[in-house]
Amino acid sequence: MLFRKFSTKKFLITGASGQIGQKLIPYMYKRYGENSIVVSDLRQVTYQVDTQPSFTHLDVTDKKAFSDYVRQENPSTILHLSALLSATAEKFLDKAFSVNVVGAMNALEIAMENKCSIYIPSTIAVFGPNVPRLNTPDDVVLQPTTVYGIAKVYMELMGNYYHKKFGLDFRSLRYPGAISSDPPGGGTTDYAVEIYFELLKHKKYECFLSKNTMLPMMYMDDLIRGTCDFLDIPSDKLSRRVYNLAAISFTPGELYRTISKYIPDTSITYKPDLRQNYADSWPMSLDDSCARRDWGWRHSYDIDQMTKIMIELISKKLN
Ligand code: AKB
Numbered sequence: 236m237l238f239r240k241f242s243t244k245k246f247l248i249t250g251a252s253g254q255i256g257q258k259l260i261p262y263m264y265k266r267y268g269e270n271s272i273v274v275s276d277l278r279q280v281t282y283q284v285d286t287q288p289s290f291t292h293l294d295v296t297d298k299k300a301f302s303d304y305v306r307q308e309n310p311s312t313i314l315h316l317s318a319l320l321s322a323t324a325e326k327f328l329d330k331a332f333s334v335n336v337v338g339a340m341n342a343l344e345i346a347m348e349n350k351c352s353i354y355i356p357s358t359i360a361v362f363g364p365n366v367p368r369l370n371t372p373d374d375v376v377l378q379p380t381t382v383y384g385i386a387k388v389y390m391e392l393m394g395n396y397y398h399k400k401f402g403l404d405f406r407s408l409r410y411p412g413a414i415s416s417d418p419p420g421g422g423t424t425d426y427a428v429e430i431y432f433e434l435l436k437h438k439k440y441e442c443f444l445s446k447n448t449m450l451p452m453m454y455m456d457d458l459i460r461g462t463c464d465f466l467d468i469p470s471d472k473l474s475r476r477v478y479n480l481a482a483i484s485f486t487p488g489e490l491y492r493t494i495s496k497y498i499p500d501t502s503i504t505y506k507p508d509l510r511q512n513y514a515d516s517w518p519m520s521l522d523d524s525c526a527r528r529d530w531g532w533r534h535s536y537d538i539d540q541m542t543k544i545m546i547e548l549i550s551k552k553l554n
Pocket of ligand 1: 320321322357358359360383410411412413421422423424425
């Protein structure tokens with residue numbers, strides 16, 4: 236079966252109104268040109284670009300609508316970002332199954348039918364508690380404890396299967412917690428965004444994870460540049476289809492200490508809730524040496540640089 240290459244580029248993005256889409260679309264405009272992007276989601280947002288991209292209201296669980304949209308737009312690549320994050324998925328199991336499992340399967344099958352390449356993000360939530368939590372490698376037993384993680388493992392395995400069996404150009408990166416000035420929704424790593432908003436607005440923050448819970452994290456600019464670098468690598472340069480992607484790891488206590496250097500007279504309390512259980516089953520840091528070796532992945536932002544930018548961007552938003 237002949238698949239088009241990532242080099243003739245038109246991107247169709249699902250779930251484009253979420254935390255990643257808000258920053259990805261302006262970046263992709265600059266990198267690939269505004270005419271190379273069409274976006275879809277259940278709700279429309281305004282991106283920080285001069286001309287808004289063509290938007291389609293799309294429910295990814297509706298296979299016919301999804302398929303008609305892809306046939307009409309004829310993209311070279313589908314970026315399937317639609318997903319319920321860990322905490323929301325645990326609350327709404329049926330919806331999580333529809334969006335995260337059925338939606339992802341629809342995306343993979345539609346990519347096959349339309350001979351496009353497909354990128355679907357994965358996550359640190361694919362790992363469970365039975366693996367080394369420090370420097371977790373790509374290939375370990377995957378026994379996630381959340382429905383979000385289980386759905387992503389299924390997506391990874393099916394993507395790999397379609398790649399091996401039919402040559403589908405499927406790619407996926409296992410993202411750590413993504414940190415940006417656009418609030419995420421329903422994730423466990425969200426505390427690392429909320430904390431900036433709350434300390435800037437109210438000078439205090441009650442954290443839903445404990446002080447010493449270490450998780451892998453990444454500033455959004457790194458995540459987006461890394462994703463597009465990954466999309467641009469010729470398929471034959473990749474030794475695998477799913478890669479760990481790492482940058483920095485820190486605890487709520489460490490993040491608070493860093494923010495306190497720039498925002499004085501604040502306070503933090505810790506009141507772990509259910510999300511603590513999810514965080515405790517995830518890695519503290521990831522081994523991403525395969526991504527670094529195969530396609531030159533490097534992160535740029537450390538916790539301090541990220542914090543300075545986050546404070547600047549969120550302060551502007553709040554004023
Ligand atoms: C979440 O917290 O659910 C996500 C993730 C780790 O994929 N940010």
